[in-house]
Amino acid sequence: DLSNSSEEVLKGIVAITGKTPIFEKLDLREKESVRSFFKKHNDVSGVIHFAASKAVGESVGNPLLYYENNIASLIYLLQELSKQDKANFIFSSSCTVYGQAEEMPITEDAPVQKPMSPYGNTKKIGEEIISDVAKVTSVNAILLRYFNPVGAHPSAEIGELPIGVPQNLVPFITQTGSGVRQELSVFGDDYPTPDGTCIRDYIHVVDLAKAHVIALQRLLNGKNLEKIETFNLGTGTGSSVLEVINSFEKMSGKKLPYKIVPRREGDITEAYANTDKANDVLGWKAQSTLDEAMASKWEPILSSPI
Numbered sequence: 001d002l003s004n005s006s007e008e009v010l011k012g013i014v015a016i017t018g019k020t021p022i023f024e025k026l027d028l029r030e031k032e033s034v035r036s037f038f039k040k041h042n043d044v045s046g047v048i049h050f051a052a053s054k055a056v057g058e059s060v061g062n063p064l065l066y067y068e069n070n071i072a073s074l075i076y077l078l079q080e081l082s083k084q085d086k087a088n089f090i091f092s093s094s095c096t097v098y099g100q101a102e103e104m105p106i107t108e109d110a111p112v113q114k115p116m117s118p119y120g121n122t123k124k125i126g127e128e129i130i131s132d133v134a135k136v137t138s139v140n141a142i143l144l145r146y147f148n149p150v151g152a153h154p155s156a157e158i159g160e161l162p163i164g165v166p167q168n169l170v171p172f173i174t175q176t177g178s179g180v181r182q183e184l185s186v187f188g189d190d191y192p193t194p195d196g197t198c199i200r201d202y203i204h205v206v207d208l209a210k211a212h213v214i215a216l217q218r219l220l221n222g223k224n225l226e227k228i229e230t231f232n233l234g235t236g237t238g239s240s241v242l243e244v245i246n247s248f249e250k251m252s253g254k255k256l257p258y259k260i261v262p263r264r265e266g267d268i269t270e271a272y273a274n275t276d277k278a279n280d281v282l283g284w285k286a287q288s289t290l291d292e293a294m295a296s297k298w299e300p301i302l303s304s305p306i
């Protein structure tokens with residue numbers, strides 16, 4: 001619905017792939033629009049559902065926006081998909097469902113915990129809805145639990161373009177590096193980690209995108225072992241906030257102004273993926289390192305119109 005993006009992105013997709021995608025502007029919260037879409041495009045063989053909101057703070061302030069956008073839309077999509085003889089569905093889930101896992105790295109079998117935000121809850125509930133629906137309908141689904149996606153396509157034709165002040169670490173770093181923001185705040189250096197800052201698993205967005213193609217092919221080729229499969233999408237390596245800053249400075253040649261401030265409420269100490277299942281069963285492995293992700297040509301993206 002372009003509420004958080006721009007039609008300009010289509011040009012980037014054409015430039016990268018040489019293919020012009022069919023674009024339909026619609027709001028998935030409107031049940032009738034979803035129904036008309038599937039009527040018009042009755043040859044849809046699979047759906048990759050990216051159209052959710054993901055800002056944790058915003059979800060705390062406006063939970064109904066998140067429950068409507070992330071849950072109602074999902075229900076309308078599944079209602080249409082379950083009418084098909086065989087439906088294939090890829091869901092963007094999040095490592096947020098693990099909360100602060102007890103053991104690192106985190107396997108897909110780690111217990112799902114009570115989410116810390118309405119956003120996190122929509123991912124947990126979303127997974128549950130899909131599992132319930134898959135049990136009794138034609139829907140086959142793969143739940144992809146993203147760790148921390150970062151970076152941009154190497155062409156700089158498309159990449160993350162947050163509207164307003166970014167809440168996530170890497171967009172804040174790139175905006176600070178380019179002078180849009182004055183200084184980065186590091187949220188706490190008193191965590192029980194080697195340098196005291198939080199540890200996350202930063203995965204290059206192109207690696208993440210490729211996992212979706214492989215996942216959809218898996219369903220289309222009937223290679224899935226169960227009607228619902230879950231995979232972690234991470235690199236398997238944890239990096240601290242200070243390591244991310246160092247990587248940015250090394251790759252950009254710029255000094256990044258930052259200060260240590262108190263912890264951010266709701267942050268967990270560490271989260272990084274065990275990627276064995278994604279590697280061995282899905283047949284996918286992240287290729288890019290943190291340095292490569294931080295070397296993304298983000299400047300043209302920052303200055304592109306939205």
Ligand code: UD1
Nearest residue numbers: 056094096167168169170172185186187198200241266267
């Ligand atoms: C956050 C969400 C997660 C969501 C993901 C979406 C929380 C608690 N979790 O993950 O559910 O799926 O975004 O991309 O919000 N940091 C700073 N300074 C900043 C920004 C971040 O020091 O200005 C630190 C944070 O304390 C954290 C790390 O950088 O340790 C990564 O933060 P962020 O990019 O917001 O991701 P998560 O919190 O891991």
